[in-house]
Amino acid sequence: MRHMGIDFRLPAVEPVTDLRNVDLLGWLDPRQAAKSGYVQGGRSPDEMTGIPSYSVTDDEFYVLEGKVRRYHGRTVPPGGCMAKADALLNRGARGVTPADAGRRFDEDEVPRFVDGASDLAFKEPRIAAAEREWSDCMRSQGLDYRSTDEAEGDPRWATTVNDDLSPEPRGTRAEIETAVADARCRAETGYSDVRREVVAEAENRVIGRNRARLDVIRSLGQARLANSAEVLDGTLTLSW
Template sequence: MLAVVPALFLLAACSASDGGGADEARSTSCPRACCMGEAMEKLTAGAEMPVSGSGGNTEDQLTNIVLNAKGESMKLALQDQKFVAMQQRWSVCMKESGYSYPGREAAVGDPRWGDELGAAPSAEEVRVAVTDSRCQQKVNYLGVYTALLRQNDKKIIEKNSEQLKLVQDVWDTRLRNAADVIETGSAP
């Protein structure tokens, strides 16, 4: 995220030097998404990219490497028998208070709660949320889930260490290049 600020400085400098502006940035004929593409290219200069530039936005590909690894860890945690047993204990706890949910996702996604952002919760929604919180504490929901994630993260990191190391190297390069932009006012 820190590399975005120097990218914006490069974007502003590029727009000023070539006469480009907001209209140009929206143009579909503009190469490398105009100056933002150029800025990201300069910030990434010298980095070995873990994926080819073909097949989509390299920034998205870098992000997806990390998100896919995290998603795999979460999926393994949700399928683990420790999680399944804990979720069943949570469901029993909720049932004891009069609420029948097979898991937290069902309680959180209960259609009675609606999806209007900023709307005040109903009294029933508050009661369910309080019971949910109490049952989570009773079955150590967060502790079990976090321990499983930590355990799986280690496995996933080992399994994908080469790709994740390359992503880290790209970000380290970007931060060094960003520091240079801030210090000198120009790209590396």
């Protein structure tokens, strides 16, 4: 970006604190439930990616993404500065074609595989059976919910697009009591264990079907990690 005449700096990356598999496993922290109900730490995109949100100007966007061919008399590389940086970070990836090494790194590719495995898993009858067993447990405690999603999405505390500007109060006694009972029933019925088993099976099927592509992604990731260290210590730089 400086080569293009733009002083652009990304915000500093923060440590990643998101427990990425919690949603897939349907696990509810009983200690957090007793403290604040279904508010499990108030996760934000920062905690999930380590990258704080940031904004860019139109000029910065055009040059970053390569939406223009020239900027202030200078040639913008194909794909923009993001593609140029990715090509540098991808350099030396083993078993990767020049086409893969030279294109933008797709950070959403692995999450798409995860989503595919999740979709596959939730068609499994075992999860529906686990939901019914959990529901029976909740009913024995005077709480009538057909699914864990229904409990978490109870309109007494869940925020929707309709009330986003005036959200329901969180951490109320009713929410905490429900969440505590929910966490107890998930543990007593082995709900999360079932989900872990089914999701793992689905993920292994997705891995088996896409092993060659996942090997490419792994190789790119290893190269990018090593090259990032060299960029940060100044031993690897872009050439123009």
